[in-house]
Amino acid sequence: MAQENPKPASQPVLLSGGNPQIAKGYGNEPVQAYIRAMPGWKNGVGQRMDALIEQVVPGVSKAVKWNSPFYGIEGEGWFLSFHCFAKYIKVAFFRGASLDPPPPVASKQQAVRYLHVHEDQFDEAQFADWVGQASRLPGERM
Numbered sequence: 001m002a003q004e005n006p007k008p009a010s011q012p013v014l015l016s017g018g019n020p021q022i023a024k025g026y027g028n029e030p031v032q033a034y035i036r037a038m039p040g041w042k043n044g045v046g047q048r049m050d051a052l053i054e055q056v057v058p059g060v061s062k063a064v065k066w067n068s069p070f071y072g073i074e075g076e077g078w079f080l081s082f083h084c085f086a087k088y089i090k091v092a093f094f095r096g097a098s099l100d101p102p103p104p105v106a107s108k109q110q111a112v113r114y115l116h117v118h119e120d121q122f123d124e125a126q127f128a129d130w131v132g133q134a135s136r137l138p139g140e141r142m
Helices: 027-037 043-054 124-135
Strands: 061-065 068-073 077-084 087-094 113-118
Touching: 027 043, 027 061, 027 068, 043 077, 043 087, 043 124, 077 124, 087 124
Parallel strands: none
Antiparallel strands: 061 068, 068 077, 077 087, 087 113
């Protein structure tokens, strides 16, 4: 039986909530593949977050793990990642409880704080400030 509307081989699968399924990989290319696959308005916000992180943390290390982009400092660990959900992008600051002010959403892990970015609700200045603070804290080894 023929498949209807087969997905092109170059198009990543979107998991539940619209999160792109991208193979684990290190460097800029897997992260850019993830961002290109982010659906709808999330694509533009993902591009902007990536650009702001690069601007605030020149030479930032990047990877995709567990279908999420990770950002960190070489030899120091990861300081943030993000993940697409149906209605928002969830940004995890791994030492977010130490940021001033801390991102608004608590985690089961005491040190972690989240930022939920909704359509038309991305405070770039606050995000950039948190990225700068987070990049100076000890990172997580994952």
